[in-house]
Amino acid sequence: MTYNIAMVSDFFFPQPGGIESHIYQLSSKLIDRGHKVIVITHAYKGRTGVRYLTNGLKIYHVPFFIIHREATFPTVFSFFPIFRNIIIREEIEIVHGHASLSSFCHEAILHARTMGIRTVFTDHSLFGFADAASILTNKMLKFALSDIDHVICVSHTCKENTVLRASLDPLMVSVIPNAVVAENFCPRSYTPRALDYIPGSPADTRPSPVPIGPDDTITIVVISRLFYNKGTDLLIAAIPRILASNPNTRFIIAGSGPKAIDLEQMLERNVLQDKVEMLGSVRHEEVRNVMVRGHIYLHPSLTEAFGTVIVEAASCGLYVVCTRVGGIPEVLPQHMTTFAKPEEDDLVVATSKAIAALRSNKVRTDRFHDQVKMMYSWRDVAQRTERVYQGITGDISAEEFYGYYPGQAWDGSGDRVRSFALIDRLKRYYGCGVWAGKLFCLCVVIDFLIYVFLEMWFPRANIDIARSWPKKRAEDQAGLEGAAQ
Template sequence: MVSDFFFPQSGGIESHIYQLSSKLIDRGHKVIIITHAYKGRTGVRYLTNGLKIYHVPFFVIYRETTFPTVFSFFPIFRNIVIREQIEIVHGHASLSSFCGEAILHARTMGLRTVFTDHSLFGFADAASILTNKLLKFTLSDVDHAICVSHTCKENTVLRASLDPLMVSVIPNAVVAENFRPLSYNSRGLDQVPTSPAEQRPPPTSIGPDDTITIVVISRLFYNKGTDLLVAAIPRILALNPNTRFIIAGSGPKAIDLEQMLERNVLQDKVEMLGSVRHEEVRDVMVRGHIYLHPSLTEAFGTVIVEAASCGLYVVCTRVGGIPEVLPQHMTTFAKPEEDDLVVATNKAIAALRSNKVRTDRFHDQVKMMYSWRDVAERTERVYQGITGDISPEEFYGYYPGQGWEASGDRVRSFALIDRLKRYYGCGVWAGKLFCLCVVIDFLIYVFLEMWFPRANIDIARSWPKKPPAGKTRASTAARNSR
């Protein structure tokens, strides 16, 4: 797994990589993660379940993204891949420099590659145009792509000019046990509290004078709808006096929220917690009744699944892949506009006060809908498809009357001439530049193979694994018989 975004930074991509890697290890695979060095974290680290992390020291330019150098990452990447005997390189996130460079280098080394897209991008502004062109460069030679929603798939197919059959949709998931409502255990609600945050039982009903708490947990950036939040909060509080907000998160828009609170004298109605760690998110969520998610663009929105799992009623904008995430009875949708967001929040407050919503059932329903084990199984099938463990007809699908040979290019060749043909079609000037990059990358690889041969690289020992339970019992029985 390769990405610029990983722990200790918190976020949906970081959690996705960690949970997917852990479940793949449980299924018998060896998984390592390559990311850049964070403050206080360099070199090699180990996490739970023997998950090894390589924190590579590279210069970070913006929002934990490393400076793109194209070629300087290759020697370190090659050394890690050979040391760990890697067969598949799986990159995450369009804006990750490490991801794009690792996929290029992996293909040069003859490794199979997979890319997972977690974001949506437009087609009009300069930043999106540049990002889309770089994504086209990254995915021109990738074996398969994964998107977290069908909306994300449509966006990625258009941005990178991909064959839709080469893109699978595998959603995010949550660890439902880590996002329980107040006083919830396997037997249901109203059990013995297990933490200080659970000292009060959840109210069975909300009266007209009871205080309703609205929770917002998000990075405070423009694309997360912070400007909408700044405009909507005073109006929501004016229409609903018995309402308060809890806002957790950090970012450049935090100053706008603080100025709004001072301007409207709402410090006693809005509590700002700043940045919170992922393991603290549940303790913040269970303090509320409604989760407000005013994002302007979102490929999936894992946080709204976490909120629903905690028993919160969700108010969110109808953008991107969000409408695909939760069933209608758990959410109230709004247009990404100030007026509509205020109306939707008022409707949610009224629904809770009239006890029309059974939020106590949300946790068990979310637990049935989303599972990281299911995500790992579906991702494993993608790996089997690109490595030939299952036939191309079974993996990509065969339609009667359509010859398979017409789609033979879906099985990517490692031959340099075939790779250059794929890159050359990326644009009049960009295609030639991309081909030049591929040729230079190949020459660097030849140089590294000659001057730093593989025989001089020590093979790392794999983390010891417990044998399956069946084998353990069999070996114990055999030992006892002897």
């Protein structure tokens, strides 16, 4: 069974990032599996209207007002007319939203349910419960997910966080991690013949890596947006101490953000310009070329649901030093990482331990790429996501998808499939809070009235159906999959 799917998020290329890469890679693999996939995002500088990417992936860049960090201004209803037009044009059957901070995502889920379309949400982030921003975000998330068909989280820690924030039944939340295209993140010395060898077997004739001597320079790479939540303040405090305790060490820092000025000021105060190279923003296709210049990847993030970049770093043969926060401990095995508390002193100690481990040649980083390639695959992510689509559309039984639990259901009706009836939807929203529940119900009613108005005054018969991108022949696709395996 194939589906017509719309990925909706404020965050997509050309902006670099983990969410953007996730949407692109997942969409590409779903297209390879025979599905039709489009992406709906806002207009970026120089990109407005409809664009096509590799493999026939169609992108709708909708012009909307941006307020902060590429997130659009939330209007609740103004996105509905153009969203409806796109959904009808492309004959969409499933709307898949991404990111808690995406206004497009939350509004698309609301409008899709009003139009009678199945919805899925993927959460990529962790949020707290005490500060004002988190309280507002969590209430918005509860609004969007009160009428969702299924939720996907990128780690088990992320699942626990999302279930608590949105008051969800844990059974309607699946964990599907991010992945990496291992072929795009090879170590510098990696050769195609290495794909044929089995680590530890007699046929393993790959030469051992050149040992790092006591006087050789060790390069530490940092690739991150320079924001507070990415631990930039922690990095600024730790760099002078790491360089002071480890003389034959240098840093390469790639990324941009508001904390870049603070980082540059620290370098000037400590006269470390010759020890720290700042590259600024780099495109995703350039990340590998930056990583292979180093030996250690430092990830000082304060909060992280998954951390795709550390998987990419390990795939490039870098030893990873990261903070023990969020879902990061779930991502890589212990022999690839050294963990630190999100504190300055502990980060300095952990980095020094990693440097000592590399100098003593106790860590075989040349094995990392093949191990990461076996652990993470976008093909596997696409297959598991496809199973979610099959579960919410009823193409596989509820017992097979959710497990058999007699008498249990999300809405108490005995049926795990969400009803599109307006009265049932209002019942789900009404329980969101004393005042919030009534406000949410009002929004749903207004959204329904707008939909009725659009159906009457702008009938579907007047909307042209878009032609789909030609699909690959079955025999060609089978040949490609065989070659990939």
